[in-house]
Amino acid sequence: MPASLTPDAVSPPKPKPASPVSRFFSSENRYLPPMLITAILLVGQVSSGLLESFSRTALAIVVAILFELVLGRLSYGRFPNLASAYITGISVGILIRSPAFWPYALCSAISIVSKYVIRWKGRHLWNPSNFGIAVLLLLAPEAVSTLSIQWGNDMLPLLVVWTLGAVITWRVKRFHITATYVASFLAFAALRGLITGHGFLAEASPITGPMYQLFIFFMITDPRTTVSSKWAQCLVAFLIAATEMVLRLNENIHAPYYALTIVGPAAMAIQLWWTAKGSQKAIV
């Protein structure tokens, strides 16, 4: 996943020196998202044995970091900050499910390399881990599935993750994206419940699982692959939920991944095109 809630989000002016706590929970702290995702992993693992295995997750992280180091150095002549690659690796390690080792390595590799290959106007369009997972689900369905189980038997780990995630996304000014998506998902769940006759709880059920915690706090909020303005970000989050609903009505099990794969880059492309068009006009 993503390039994370990294700092290039927004840099608000600071009227007075912030306290250490404020600085820690600010968008300036580029290690906050990696810490959050590590916390999610630890909570999930301690409470529920979330991971397929430590070794597979470690493999995904190591491969992501190695590819980032090598490609960053080769492409830009310097070693990049590894927060983004770490999040990509750890997301792959949590979200991919396979008894084999190779899908973890391959997914991380595809995710990172995609950032350097699929670029338009100097930007990569896809959230890396979302792209890697969607590609692997399409190309290796016989060997790979995704995390589809829930946390343990109580709500506590879920509440811990939601609280932490909400606080941190709020501090880094991305909470509106998460909130819009969640509200849209729940509204669409109610609508799907009416259409399918399965009821609201059955349709809302997936969002209570750990996969969605990563999805709503990391994938859809990735600053490098989301559009700039706040209202556009909310609109995109809504459209992701809407696309997901269409996919779900067609019984697509991996609907959220594919919805983001479709809507995210399209929104980015439109923004880049629009910006370029605006610049040209200004020059003229």
Added chain:
Amino acid sequence: MQSRTSRILLTIFFLGLLATPWIIRRLSADKELASTASNSSSALAQYGFSFHEAGKASGIDFTHSAPTLDPKLAHIMPQIASMGAAVSIVDFNRDGLQDIYLTNSGEGSRNALYRNRGGGRFEDVALALGIGELNSRASGVSMGAVWGDYDNDGYEDLFLYRWGRPELFHNEAGNGFTSVSDKSGLPRWINANSAIWFDYDRDGKLDLFVGGYFDEKLDLWNLEGTKIMPESFEYAQNGGRKYLFHNLGDGKFEEVAEKLGIRSRRWALAAVAGDLRGTGYPDLFIANDYGVSELFFNSGGKEFREVGARTGIGFAPKSGMNASVGDVLNRGNFAVYVSNISEERVLIQGNNLWVPRDGTSGEELKFDNMAGILGVEIGGWSWGAQFGDLNNDGFQDIYLVNGYISADRNRSYWYDYSKVTGGNTTIISDAKNWPPMDGRSLSGYQQKKVWINDGAGRFIEVAQFTGVTDVYDGRSVALADFSNSGKLDVVVANQKGPALLYVNSVKPDNKWIGFDLEGTQSNRSAIGAQVRIFWNGQQQAQEVSGGSGFSAQNQRRIHFGLGQATGVDRVEIRWPSGKTQTVREPETNKIHKVKED
């Protein structure tokens, strides 16, 4: 920034990454093709054996039916009432021929005891002997049965477990069966899907383990509510309790599970006992649905300690549906095979083959899952499996049945299933939140797996080529030599389907040897006796089992394939009593009757 050349190279590399799954798939397909295609018309010549299905032709005309439970579950009835087809092998009348007991589960349906008349013919004598009409709303319906001589009178007795009242039948010298449940001390009701006989304290009397699935407080025909489902798809601990019935010797049993440390409330679907550490005491392995497997080390028959996480088997939660033990690498120790769910695009749990790690033993024993490396990992929605040397080449093969619900071929329930199973406890645990099945399939019509062990660390799947072509919803499988001719035949119990008898034809140049054991100080069934054979510079171990697989029991007779061996050096028998007995250079191609000294 990237130069044009480096961009091109990087793009080529990226395309290579995208092509990797296809390359891996192609390579493994080529490998399988190389091992199977050269002579698929002659499985006997190529693999050393072949099957032909001869159930009805042999007189086995049995079709399983499922119960109709509380109407509140009607919308998901096919997945609730999805078990109960079970098979166990016994020589109930001591005529030297292996007989077959099949359970049924529809209310009013009949179980069958197929007496082996010899010459490949069977006749159902269950009704005449009093163990046919055992399924009703009042008593509950059969989920499986295991045989063991609990009173050491020489005749195998029958324990029947149900979603309902568990029942013990005393074998009256092969002429009939008498229910002795009332005086035995068994509880009124257990929703059980697994049971095994074993002598955990080695006192010479068979004890009984029973694993609950649904909570024993539930009467599935008369539910007060719909909160009966697992609280989690992978971490559920709201299943039925476990029972360990200690045989007191006077026809009575004392329940000691909790006292001895077995306190699990996971959703048990299979259990197997085996001396995994060489202590002489049988350890207990439980495969659980909706969670991790559990391994209980037996401390001298006085205590059971759960060591699943410590030994490596209790880490990744899956959907355990089978537990069987086999010496897959001819190293003289036992691996445990656990079946799980694998469905392309949805859920790839993979089956587990827990092999003892080199250099670990005793209390420090560790297991590694070698299912992927050995090639026995992906088996669809897998159920029962058994180890046995199907081609007598000297290595243990695996026969696996699979398939959950075969209904409408064109409509799948998987999406709705995954929707709810990913939800929080409050959603998944309530049946009313589960979308209706509406006649849809869920991993139905699956091809069975017959994996032959090449002896070099690899299993090859040959079901299609050896005559195993059915796609029924297999549940329980058991192996036995019905003709006493040194080959293992296969009986399969299918959910809502016909029972199948796959008769085996084995290449005659492969040798074999069989052992019928009878305990004296040990339990008379010799359950738990370990037989270790040494030949051609190699060894293999097997144990007499009181139940293994999924709701199944193989013949008690121990069968070894010997390949092209000219003879056997020796056979060491370690009886449950602790005594050891050595048979030197026993004759091959013969069944040996061995009584404990």
